[in-house]
Amino acid sequence: MKLKAALLAAVLTLAPVMTAPPVLAQTAMPDPLDDRSVKRLDKMEKVVRELRSIVFQGRDTGKPVVVQAAETDAQIAALSERLNDLEQTLTKLNGQNEGLTHDLDEARRAGDSQKARADALDQRLAALEKKIADQEAAALAAVPPPPPPPPPAASTDPAQAFKSARQLLLDGDYAAAESAFAGYVEAFPDSAKTPEARYWLGETQFVREAYGDAAGSYLAAVRGWPQTSWAPDAVLKLSRSLVALKKPADACKTLDELARRYPKAPSAITSKAATTRVQAKCAA
Structure with a gap:
């Protein structure tokens, strides 16, 4: 009995040691699923839930289950309809x-025709x-020119007549002055003023390029080589x-006589005389 009691006490003493699990170090286990697998698993679970919902719907209502077209198919159908409309519009x-x-x-x-008609009308x-x-x-050439106006009545006063003629020249009325x-x-x-009057008469003729008449008037004016300013x-x-x-x-x-008779002529006269010598090709 004592031996039996002793063995029982020994078993009781060792029981906690035998029944207690060994203490192990806790080490994190690697996750066997990556992100892609997780997403695929979530998608499969979603499909399963939808299938369960469809099955339960048929069981609860007792009516045939109608599976609706996917949203993508509806969009394709709408786009196809819009495309048909666009084709018809096009x-x-x-x-x-x-x-x-x-x-x-x-x-x-029509515009080309009108333009051709307009061009033809323009030409006509x-x-x-x-x-x-x-x-x-031709009509103007056939009409004779009007007769020249009669010369103004000569004044009986030589001084007044000369003054009037000179004023006409200053006014630029060369025809009347002539x-x-x-x-x-x-x-x-x-008259003492006649040589000068011949000079001014030559000026009016020179202006209108009647060089033959002008030469006769100038020649008559300088006969005797007067020592005057003009x-x-x-x-x-x-x-x-x-x-x-x-x-x-x-x-x-x-020109030779000009240089000999009037050696003190103004510079403007001598300058124009030199130019005229060149035009006449006078010997130096």
Whole structure:
């Protein structure tokens, strides 16, 4: 009995040691699922839940289960319908465009026709205008020019007559001044102012390029080589008139007399005389 009791006590003493699990170090176990697997698992679970819902729906209602079309199929159907609408609209627009193109071609052809007609009318109008202008020119040529106005009545006073003719020249009325100086020379041939009147008469003729008349007036004015302020210019204008009349030899002789008779002529006169020598090709 004592032995049995002793063995029982020993077993009781060792029992906690034998029954207690060994203490092990806690080590984290690696997760066998990666992110991709987790996502796939979640998707499969979602599908299973949807299938269960469909099955339970059929069991609870006793009606056939109608599986709705996926959202993507509905979108494709909507897009297909919109595409059909766009195709029909495009076909309609193409038809309208063809009609507009036809109308535009017709309008362009009509415009070209109108332009051709307008060009033809312009040509006819230009021809008519030219014909009218030619007829007017012929009519004007057939009409004789009006007679020149009668010269103004010569004053009996030589001083007043000379003053009036000089004023006409200053006013730029060369035609009237020419007539007045010609009347003065004719009315007062022996007046002291007659040589100067001949000089101014030559000026009016020189201005209108009547070089033959001007040369005669200048020559009559400087006969006797007067020592006056206008005499050097009269000799110069005489030489220039002779150049215009294509008489260079006479012009050169006149220029020689100008230098000999009027050595103190103004610089403007001598400068123009040098230029005239070049034009007449006078010998140096």
